[in-house]
Amino acid sequence: MPALAEMIARGRLIEAHRPCPRIAVEEDLWRAFASMLAEGRATLLGLWGEAGAVHMGLLDEAESAACIVTRPCPEGHFPSVGRAHPPAIRLERTIRDLFGLEPRGLPDPRPWLDHGRWGLRHPLAIHPAPVSAPEPYPFLTSEGEGLHQIPVGPVHAGVIEPGHFRFTANGEAIVRLEERLGYAHKGVDSLTTGAPIERAARLAGRMSGDSTVAYALAFARAVEAALAIEIPPRAIWLRALMAELERLANHFGDIGAICNDVAFALMHAHCGVLRERVLRAAAASFGHRLMMDCIVPGGVGVDLAEGAAAPVRELLDVARGAFPALIELYDNTASLQDRTVGAGVLSMALARQYGCGGFIGRASGRNFDARRNLPYPPYDALAFEVPALSDGDVNARVWIRIREVEQSLSLVEQILDAMPEGPISVPLPANKSGEGMALVEGFRGDVLASVRLDAAGRVACSRLRDPSWFQWPLLEAAIEGNIVADFPLCNKSFNCSYSGHDL
Amino acid sequence: MRKILLESLLKGPLAEPSPGAEDPELLAFAAQVASAARAKLGRSLSIREIDAGSCNGCELEINALGNAFYDLERFGLRFVASPRHADILLVTGPVTKNMGEALLRTYQATPAPKWVVAAGACALDGGLFAGSYACLGGVAAAIPVDLYIPGCPPTPTALLEGLLALMG
Numbered sequence: 001m002p003a004l005a006e007m008i009a010r011g012r013l014i015e016a017h018r019p020c021p022r023i024a025v026e027e028d029l030w031r032a033f034a035s036m037l038a039e040g041r042a043t044l045l046g047l048w049g050e051a052g053a054v055h056m057g058l059l060d061e062a063e064s065a066a067c068i069v070t071r072p073c074p075e076g077h078f079p080s081v082g083r084a085h086p087p088a089i090r091l092e093r094t095i096r097d098l099f100g101l102e103p104r105g106l107p108d109p110r111p112w113l114d115h116g117r118w119g120l121r122h123p124l125a126i127h128p129a130p131v132s133a134p135e136p137y138p139f140l141t142s143e144g145e146g147l148h149q150i151p152v153g154p155v156h157a158g159v160i161e162p163g164h165f166r167f168t169a170n171g172e173a174i175v176r177l178e179e180r181l182g183y184a185h186k187g188v189d190s191l192t193t194g195a196p197i198e199r200a201a202r203l204a205g206r207m208s209g210d211s212t213v214a215y216a217l218a219f220a221r222a223v224e225a226a227l228a229i230e231i232p233p234r235a236i237w238l239r240a241l242m243a244e245l246e247r248l249a250n251h252f253g254d255i256g257a258i259c260n261d262v263a264f265a266l267m268h269a270h271c272g273v274l275r276e277r278v279l280r281a282a283a284a285s286f287g288h289r290l291m292m293d294c295i296v297p298g299g300v301g302v303d304l305a306e307g308a309a310a311p312v313r314e315l316l317d318v319a320r321g322a323f324p325a326l327i328e329l330y331d332n333t334a335s336l337q338d339r340t341v342g343a344g345v346l347s348m349a350l351a352r353q354y355g356c357g358g359f360i361g362r363a364s365g366r367n368f369d370a371r372r373n374l375p376y377p378p379y380d381a382l383a384f385e386v387p388a389l390s391d392g393d394v395n396a397r398v399w400i401r402i403r404e405v406e407q408s409l410s411l412v413e414q415i416l417d418a419m420p421e422g423p424i425s426v427p428l429p430a431n432k433s434g435e436g437m438a439l440v441e442g443f444r445g446d447v448l449a450s451v452r453l454d455a456a457g458r459v460a461c462s463r464l465r466d467p468s469w470f471q472w473p474l475l476e477a478a479i480e481g482n483i484v485a486d487f488p489l490c491n492k493s494f495n496c497s498y499s500g501h502d503l
Numbered sequence: 504m505r506k507i508l509l510e511s512l513l514k515g516p517l518a519e520p521s522p523g524a525e526d527p528e529l530l531a532f533a534a535q536v537a538s539a540a541r542a543k544l545g546r547s548l549s550i551r552e553i554d555a556g557s558c559n560g561c562e563l564e565i566n567a568l569g570n571a572f573y574d575l576e577r578f579g580l581r582f583v584a585s586p587r588h589a590d591i592l593l594v595t596g597p598v599t600k601n602m603g604e605a606l607l608r609t610y611q612a613t614p615a616p617k618w619v620v621a622a623g624a625c626a627l628d629g630g631l632f633a634g635s636y637a638c639l640g641g642v643a644a645a646i647p648v649d650l651y652i653p654g655c656p657p658t659p660t661a662l663l664e665g666l667l668a669l670m671g
């Protein structure tokens with residue numbers, strides 16, 4: 001069985017791409033890469049289109065090697081990867097919706113992000129087509145005695161993002177969940193195409209607001225790879241500080257919110273306080289609670305002023321003082337554990353097959369973290385552990401978050417202690433073309449950014465792949481056999497992004 | 504658990520004083536709503552939040568209103584699950600075309616008198632997403648808007664100021 005490196009050697013290397021290779025391939029080699037995925041010899045990192053071509057990102061986890069494979073499709077079609085490898089199905093439906101390229105052999109003929117309301121079809125194709133009235137969306141059928149359907153959304157009961165869930169239940173037990181997403185589709189790819197780098201970076205930071213730092217970092221790193229520039233050490237360390245603060249804020253929020261979904265308000269209140277303290281420390285240090293637009297291609301936009309690290313140090317003290325009692329509270333409250341243990345189990349096999357990242361993957365035995373597996377600075381100089389469990393239930397996903405909070409607190413301290421002095425950004429070279437890719441570990445999992453810059457230094461093609469692409473489908477599997485009333489709990493324990501997924 | 508409860512009791516609440524509104528636009532709006540709302544609804548308003556395709560940044564800050572520092576409910580404001588129970592629709596996002604109908608139907612399901620608050624740069628005019636084939640470009644493109652709260656995302660304090668203006 002040829003390894004990824006051997007397979008790469010068979011394609012036509014595209015020199016401009018950094019840091020991993022990108023190759024253009026013929027149809028048979030494209031199929032061979034698809035078989036690698038289907039046989040579990042590589043992990044799908046992403047699959048996206050542009051007018052006239054499709055690109056597939058692959059990862060060899062054992063070798064820590066990644067590559068991008070491009071199949072030009074002048075005839076408007078390409079062999080479906082999803083036919084043999086289900087994690088690609090929704091990505092291919094999206095390519096068809098946006099670019100009008102046909103994944104030949106794709107088992108699901110239905111649209112995905114296109115709800116028939118854009119006023120045109122294939123908005124990113126060279127020649128978009130007009131559209132008539134929206135067509136009804138055929139949900140998958142479930143047949144059997146006593147089954148009933150419960151439609152939920154896109155407007156939900158809580159303050160959450162829009163999406164539609166179609167449950168088929170037998171009494172209380174969920175027989176099938178089918179998701180329908182795309183309600184938050186804003187057309188980001190069309191807005192970034194042809195945009196100046198600075199505008200595209202701001203858009204990247206708004207793919208999913210809870211991961212604004214991770215997205216801005218991924219985009220910036222991809223641009224810097226494309227332009228082959230190095231950024232100052234201080235910028236690298238400031239970025240990591242922001243990334244860990246973002247992780248802390250989200251994990252605190254999630255741990256509280258999961259407990260709240262089983263009506264344990266005390267945890268929610270206390271975790272909410274910790275989350276708020278992180279955001280206030282971020283605002284005091286970087287001027288924005290979510291740190292939006294603080295990372296820019298070339299470095300960071302705001303420096304940590306003299307003394308501005310004090311709120312972060314204070315946060316460390318407060319969190320270290322308060323969090324252990326909350327862990328104990330979670331661990332010792334039987335009524336809470338009764339709901340989280342054994343609920344929404346995701347198998348390791350599925351987590352691996354889908355290349356499912358973040359706490360979802362790590363709670364189901366897929367021990368992958370881009371900070372360690374494909375290390376980028378400064379993480380290669382920091383000491384941290386990547387917690388992993390194999391139970392795959394809600395409880396395991398809570399515990400991974402708890403352990404990651406502890407790791408991030410330690411990382412923040414290490415980063416503050418080692419923070420180098422110096423400039424915080426470098427100017428980007430004007431009118432330089434290039435191609436770059438970056439994989440960054442956000443709180444939810446690995447965010448992929450792929451960017452091509454044209455000779456005028458504008459974004460010719462950019463794609464940001466949210467970790468949720470490989471997590472949403474698994475929620476459908478994990479929920480099977482659970483009771484309808486446990487869906488909010490399981491959903492929150494996954495906490496997938498709607499906006500990040502919907503593009 | 505008892506220890507945590509006891510400590511919280513002894514330490515006293517974290518809730519901060521209400522932010523006063525100084526913005527003239529807010530004050531004018533307050534005066535207008537106050538007479539209508541106070542007569543019909545008393546000193547309590549129910550809010551139905553609708554994400555019309557936001558990046559979820561706005562939702563994070565709206566959710567923060569419930570934490571111990573802002574403690575929204577002490578002002579008589581609360582989030583409700585159904586538009587049929589709502590006095591106020593709090594809408595975020597550039598209004599994606601895929602959410603247009605859902606937003607309109609939620610608005611129609613809300614009994615009068617009702618007010619629409621658009622929160623965030625996107626809700627004003629589409630923000631960074633303005634001009635996309637997939638967005639209507641702001642809440643006013645779909646339903647009438649009474650108050651706009653700026654920010655990307657608006658801070659919880661800004662949201663609180665805006666919502667408190669509704670209370671007169």
Ligand code: SF4
Pocket residue numbers: 206209556557558559560561595596597622623624625626630654655656657
């Ligand atoms: S206003 Fe800003 S935070 Fe709110 S949805 Fe728009 S981009 Fe996101």
